[in-house]
Amino acid sequence: QRFLVFATMMGAKPTILVSEKLGDAGLELLKTFANVDCSYNLSLEELCTKISLCDALIVRSGTKVTREVFESSSGRLKVVGRAGVGIDNVDLSAATEHGCLVVNAPTANTIAAAEHGIALLTAMARNIAQADASIKSGKWERSKYIGVSLVGKILAVIGFGKVGSEVARRAKGLGMNVIAHDPYAPADRAHAIGVELVRFEEAISSADFISLHMPLTPATSKMFNDETFSKMKKGVRIVNVARGGVIDEDALVRALDSGIVAQAALDVFTEEPPPRDSKLVQHESVIATPHLGASTTEAQEGVAIEVAEAVLGALKGELAATA
Numbered sequence: 001q002r003f004l005v006f007a008t009m010m011g012a013k014p015t016i017l018v019s020e021k022l023g024d025a026g027l028e029l030l031k032t033f034a035n036v037d038c039s040y041n042l043s044l045e046e047l048c049t050k051i052s053l054c055d056a057l058i059v060r061s062g063t064k065v066t067r068e069v070f071e072s073s074s075g076r077l078k079v080v081g082r083a084g085v086g087i088d089n090v091d092l093s094a095a096t097e098h099g100c101l102v103v104n105a106p107t108a109n110t111i112a113a114a115e116h117g118i119a120l121l122t123a124m125a126r127n128i129a130q131a132d133a134s135i136k137s138g139k140w141e142r143s144k145y146i147g148v149s150l151v152g153k154i155l156a157v158i159g160f161g162k163v164g165s166e167v168a169r170r171a172k173g174l175g176m177n178v179i180a181h182d183p184y185a186p187a188d189r190a191h192a193i194g195v196e197l198v199r200f201e202e203a204i205s206s207a208d209f210i211s212l213h214m215p216l217t218p219a220t221s222k223m224f225n226d227e228t229f230s231k232m233k234k235g236v237r238i239v240n241v242a243r244g245g246v247i248d249e250d251a252l253v254r255a256l257d258s259g260i261v262a263q264a265a266l267d268v269f270t271e272e273p274p275p276r277d278s279k280l281v282q283h284e285s286v287i288a289t290p291h292l293g294a295s296t297t298e299a300q301e302g303v304a305i306e307v308a309e310a311v312l313g314a315l316k317g318e319l320a321a322t323a
């Protein structure tokens with residue numbers, strides 16, 4: 001770290017590899033201090049070759065920053081910046097072992113993700129995607145697409161962090177009764193927006209709608225599986241804008257086929273992009289979007305600036321000094 005700061009003071013600019021599209025304002029900020037190499041769609045081999053010449057790497061969710069990447073950096077890589085919240089695509093143990101900081105952009109896309117969750121919730125309840133495809137194919141199927149109302153229904157928000165609480169706030173505005181489960185959320189924050197925190201079993205067994213907002217960790221991986229689906233109210237509807245891996249996708253297909261789950265609206269998948277013949281994506285009771293939760297103009301500009309500031313802060317040694 002000291003060497004990097006010293007080298008920078010002597011006029012040698014650090015090099016930052018940006019491996020996925022980043023908003024212009026963030027790129028401009030990075031360029032004030034570093035050489036910026038924007039190289040998208042790199043294979044793992046190409047990434048490993050480039051990384052040995054870089055002091056920092058900035059990714060979104062498409063780049064898998066594996067142990068191999070850290071090993072290939074030969075100790076030069078000092079910081080990985082994740083332009084978004086979830087850092088599940090970065091091998092954190094390997095980063096620590098290689099003395100590399102991992103920073104993210106924790107706030108800028110909160111509202112975008114919450115709005116996308118609500119968009120999926122309402123679109124699912126009123127069959128918007130299916131009805132749109134139907135009318136575009138020349139049909140006029142009014143009785144086929146009778147939806148369900150949201151008002152008065154119970155929405156269980158699983159994961160009551162930043163995005164989960166914003167979804168809850170908006171759902172209350174739609175007249176829903178919102179409950180939430182999150183072992184780490186303070187009850188007073190929930191009460192402040194009129195949400196009751198309940199046990200996991202109570203949340204999933206009483207909900208008409210379930211919206212997922214937890215990070216993907218070993219504890220949450222496949223948290224929604226045959227057993228959890230079997231405890232749900234028949235006809236429950238599920239929204240996932242968190243991570244695909246929190247759901248056992250084969251179990252969800254079974255739950256949709258049996259009618260336990262009436263509909264699902266999914267923005268995230270275990271494998272991204274999912275296979276073309278994915279039974280889940282192709283299911284008639286599923287609507288799907290390609291990981292668009294953070295994809296608004298406003299959020300992407302905000303995220304770009306937030307991650308650029310965090311990466312530059314780390315490169316300049318600010319984090320080391322305050323650690």
Ligand code: MLT
Nearest residue numbers: 060061084085086109294
């Ligand atoms: C996030 O973790 O912030 C979101 O999934 C958004 C993204 O990956 O772009």
